[in-house]
Amino acid sequence: MSATGGSGPDLLPGTLDMLILHVLHEGSLHGYGIAQRLEDASGGVLTVPRGSLYPALERLLKKGWTTARWDTSHTGRRARFYTITPSGSRRLESKQADYERMTGAIARVMSGA
Amino acid sequence: MLVHADAYAREQAEERRFHEEMDALHGTGGTDILSAEATPLPPPPPSRPRGSRWSRWSDAIRQDLGFAVRGLVRAPGFALLAALTLALGVGANGAVFSVLDRLFGQPPAGLRAPDDLRRLYLEFPDHPFDPGMVFPFFNYPAYSAVDAALDEGPRMAGWTPSRERRFEGADGEFTARTAWVTHDYFDVLGVLPHRGRLFGPDEEGVATPRPVAVISHGFWERAYSSDPGALGRTFRMDSTTFTIIGVAREGFGGLDLSYTDVFLPLNTFPAPGQLGLPWYESIGNYLHVVVRGGEGLDPQLSERATAGFARQVLPEGRAPDSTAVVLPGSIIAARGVGAEAGTDAANQAVSLSMRMAGVSVMVLLIAGANLAGLLLVRSARRRHEIAVRRALGVSKGRLAWQLATEGLLLTGLALVVAVPLAGWGGATLRRLLLPDVHWAGGALDVRAVVAAALSAAAVGLLAALTPTLQSWWGTVGMGLRSGGPRGGRTGSLLRSGLLAAQAALAVVLLGGAGLFLESLQNVAAIRLGFDVDELAWVAVRGDGADELGLQAELAARLESVSGVFGAALASAVPMFGSSGTQVAAEGRDSVPDLGPGEYPSYNTVSPEFFAVTGMGLLAGRTFEAGDVDAVVLSQFMAEAFWPGESALGKCLYLGDPPGPCQEVVGIVENSRRFGIMDDPTQKYYRPRRADHTGGYVLLRVDPSRWTSIAAAVRAETVDRWGARNVDIRRMPDALEPQLRPWRLGAQLFTAFGLLALLVTVVGVYSVMAYAVSQRTHEMGVRVALGAxxxxxxxLVVGEGLQVVAVGVAVGLAAALALGRLVESLLYGVSPNDPRALATAAAVLLLTGALASLVPGWRAGRVDPARTLREE
Incomplete structure (x- = not known):
């Protein structure tokens, strides 16, 4: 899945799902919180546009990797909080392994060039 | 989990709204340029077509016009508001202009070469009461002396100012504004007959009455339905029967501001003479004078006329005032020397009209500021579009022109509304301000329309260029970048400035309205020395009116009319007539000098007079039946004659040689001679004797039942003396002309003040509505945060009030500075009256707050989720 940040780099396909699951692994968050966490953690490199984030969240929900419930955010507004499911955790682990393999491969190609 | 598609969509939408709000709150998230307000782009600038320069120009103009029309059609509310605002301002100006133009700009209609005519005035540099006084009347001896002095030079004519007179025609009684004129009046003025002939040598002799009449074209139409057979018809005034010999040319109605219906030869003038002499050998001042052919040599004309004036022959060896100077002046009455316009009331109406001009210009300025504000708002909304077009290569000049085209289009729209408005307003102003003035033509002549169009174009163009100038300061990038919420700082400052200026002008106008209202109250509250509202009077003229005991009999009969509380007899009605004679006082070598020929005035009254008029007794008693050599003095006279001691019991000797002792038995309230604004006068009352005839029956009536009382009184008198010999009047009606200028000032200033307020409120509303709409996003966040x-x-009302408050402060300062311009039109109130100014300020702040309330309310009802999504 390709996601384009306003000014950030292109992500590899499927990477956004992995990143979201990774963020949710640390605790439940609403969509905005996920986007902020990603941006912060990437040092501002990864900006997730809403047009990419919410389809991704929907996809994760449908696959059963996350659950969602409406709750009150710390500003007192209603928000939809996402929680990673056990199957989501398993998916994260496998994706993480894929990712490391892939980045390792890329790194080797790039450094060997 | 997600059963319904709808619920699903709703959930998603809400989730996204939340995200947007959070973005807004933390200033995170980017603005997607593609989702910005989609504004249809105008056609690209034409790539220089071949052909003449004119066709290029006309193409461009057509294109701009089409663009402007489309823009306005897209925003009909804006177009309507802008056009209406300007229309109000322009309409008000057109209305005032049409009045002023008639008063100051145009000579009376129907004259040949009016520039060649001069009115003559008399100036008295050493006048004992009023040094430098300018007087518009000549007595006949002076008239003929000046006429003789101008021999073989400028030609001279005279007329008595027109007044309502009663006539008896074949079809009954009628009234007509009548002037007595010298035989060469029409000739000197260059007025031609429409039918028949006008006055000439046949009417020359002043001592030989020639009962013929010339009527004006208007009167001919009105009273005779333009019947050619009107010539030769007759009508009667008193015992004289006049025959109509001619109709003057259309439009001509004399030189007075009021229209003259009937012209009669001066030799039929019914004025009583003095000292047994006919009026034309007496010193009664009756004549206005006009000369033709001064040929711009005013000093020479003045010199010769003045020399002539000094040679007049006066009765009893009196010498003419050797210091008097004859001054030539404009024949446009309102521009005459000393701005003489016939009466004090007319004078005041004229100066009021001039103030109205200033006031209406202020309303126009407010409207202009308002329009500029609206256009600014509009151009701010279109910043993005303008920036894109600049980026596309449209030149600044072309862009400015396009913006100006829109302003001019609006001006045109405004004119469509303003012209009929000006016509209506002008007619209303004329009726209110100068009801007796003859207005040649309708209120809406070409000059008024041109004036309205010019003022609209000036203000409209200036307003249209305001956003253009502002846009010139901006750069392409700025507009593109900040197509979003935060508008330019200069723009909002300019908008606020325009708004504050409107508020300031509105404060000035409302403050003025307050001053005039207070003046009116003060004038209406002046105690004239008697009860105005309850006083009415009946006068009987004609054969048998001097019958002994007639008035007493009439009084007794009228006293029984239901609603009449009492009846009294008097030789004069308070403030409407007086007599005087020489007065000497006991224990005084001299009496207070009132000037040559001036004596304290008296009124001979029946004992009921004081109760009927409500004139308050201050000391002593009023008259009793059987009083003969007794007088009652006004307080002012008592104090003038016996300062520091009681006048009661003292003797007054009347006449020359002095008569017997008239004992002062009472002192009553002060009264005024003629005008409600006059100072108290020396006045005394003498008992009416049984052998007195003539005079008036005064009635004390129930004002609320006046209509039925008048009908009953009329019924009691008319069948005996005939309608034309009975005059029934009420004091409030009789004093109305004196009160009218005050009432008018209050009405007009209030009307213009409210107009200014209305326009300002529209301005506050539109600017606040815009400001709020630009900050919908911020408001949404505030609401989201729990506001x-x-x-x-x-928040919103506070911001609106801030701007209005600045304007109010400036307006108050301006009102204080401008106060002295209206000072002469005020009575009993300082032009810096804190009450009027504070009220104006309060009204403006209050309406300013109300006008921001609606946008504020809308902002408070913002659906945060939606506004944030729309981002």
């Missing part, structure tokens, strides 16, 4: 309607209202 209630109250908090939002406080």
């Amino acid at each position: 209630g309607l109250r908090a939002i209202l406080r």
Whole structure:
């Protein structure tokens, strides 16, 4: 899945799902919180546009990797909080392994060039 | 889990709204340029077509016009508001212009070469009461002396100012504004007959009455339905029967501001003479004078006329005032020397009209500022579009022209509304301000329309260029970048400035309205020395009116009319006539000098006079039946004659040689001679004797039942003396002309003040509505953060009030500075009256707050989720 940040780099396909699951692994968050966490953690490199984030969240929900419930955010507004499911955790682990393999491969190609 | 598609969509939408709000709150998230407000782009600038320069120009103009029309059609509310605002301002100006133009700009209609005519005035540099006084009347001996001195030079004519007179025609009684004129009047003025002939040598002799009449064209139409057979018809005034010999040319109605219906030869003038002499050998001042052929040599004309004036022959060896100077002046009455316009009331109406001009210009300025504000708002909304077009290569000049085209289009729209408005307003102003003035033509002549169009174009163009100038300061990038919420700082400052200026002008106008209202109150509250509202009087003329005991009999009969509380007899009605004679006082070598030929005035009254008029007794008693050699003095006279001691019991000797002792038995309230604004006068009352005839029956009536009382009184008198010999009047009606200028000032200033307020409120509303709409996003966030309607209202209204308050402060300062311009039109109130100014300020702040309330309320009701999504 390709996601384009306003000014950030292109992500590899499927990477956004992995990143979201990774963020949710640390605790439940609403969509905005996920986007902020990603941006912060990437040092501002990864900006997730809403047009990419919410389809991704929907996809994760449908696959059963996350659950969602409406709750009150710390500003007192209603928000939809996402929680990673056990199957989501398993998916994260496998994706993480894929990712490391892939980045390792890329790194080797790039450094060997 | 997601059963319904709808619920699903709703959930998603809400989730996204939340995200947007959070973005807004933390200033995170980017603005997607593609989702910005989609504004249809105008056609690209034409790539220089071949052909003449004119066709290129006309193409461009057509294109701009089409663009402007489309823009306005897209925003009909804006177009309507802008056009209406300007229309109000222009309409008000057109209305005032049409009045002023008639008063100051145009000579009377129907004259040949009016530039060649001069009115003559008399100036008295050493006048004992009023040094430098300018007087518009000549007595006949002076007239003929000046006429003789101008021999073989400029030609001279005279007329008595027209007044309502009663006539008896074949079809009954009628009234007509009548002037007595010298035989060469029409000839000197260059007025031609429409039918028949006008006056000539046949009417020359002043001592030989020639009962013929010339009627004006207007009167001929009105009273005779333009019947050619009117010539030769007759009508009667008193015992004289006049025959109509001619109709003057259309439009001509004399030189007075009021229209003259009937012209009669001066030799039929019915004025009583003095000292047994006919009026034309007496010193009664009756004649206005006009000369033709001064040929711009005013000093020479003045010199010869003045020399002539000094040679007049006066009765009893009196010498003419050797210091008097004859001054030539304009024949446009309102521009005459000393701005003489016939009466004090007319004078005041004229100066009021001039103030109205200033006031209407202020309303126009407010409207212009308002239009500029609206256009600014509009151009701010279109910043993005303008920036894009600049980026596309449209030149600044072309862009400015396009913006100006829109302003001019609006001006045109405004004119469509303003012209009929000006016509209506002008007619209303004329009726209110100068009801007796003859207005040649309708209120809406070509000059008024041109004036309205010019003022509209000037203000409209200036307003249209305001956003253009502002846009010139901006750069392309700025507009593109900040197509979003935050508008330019200069723009909002300019908008606020325009708004504050409107508020300031509105404060000035409302403050003026307050001053005039207070003046009116003060004038109406002046105690004239008697009860105005309850006083009415009946006069009987004609054969048998001097019958002994007639008035007493009439009084007794009228006293029984239901609603009449009492009846009294008097030789004069208070403030409407007086007599005087020489007065000497006991224990005084001299009496207070009132000037040559001036004596304290008296009124001979029946004992009921004081109760009927409500004139308050201050000391002693009023008359009793059987009083003969007794007088009652006004307080002012008592104090003038016996300062520091009681006048009661003292003797007054009347006449020359002095008569017997008239004992002062009472002192009553002060009264005025003629005008409600006059100072108290020396006045005394003498008992009416049984052998007195003539005079008036005064009635004390129930004002609320006047209509039925008047009908009953008329019924009691008319069948005996005939309608034309009975005059029934009420004091409030008789004093109305004196009160009218005050009432008018209050009405007009109030009307213009309210107009200014209306325009300003529209301005506050539109600017605040715009400001709020630009900040919908911010408002949404505030609401999202828990700000209630109250908090939002406080914010928006507070901001609106800030701007208005600045304007109010400036307006108050301006009002203080401008106060002296209206000072002469005020009575009993300082032009810096704190009450009027504070009220104006309060009204403006209050309406300013109300006008921001609606946008504020809308802001408070913003659906945060939606506004944030729309981002």
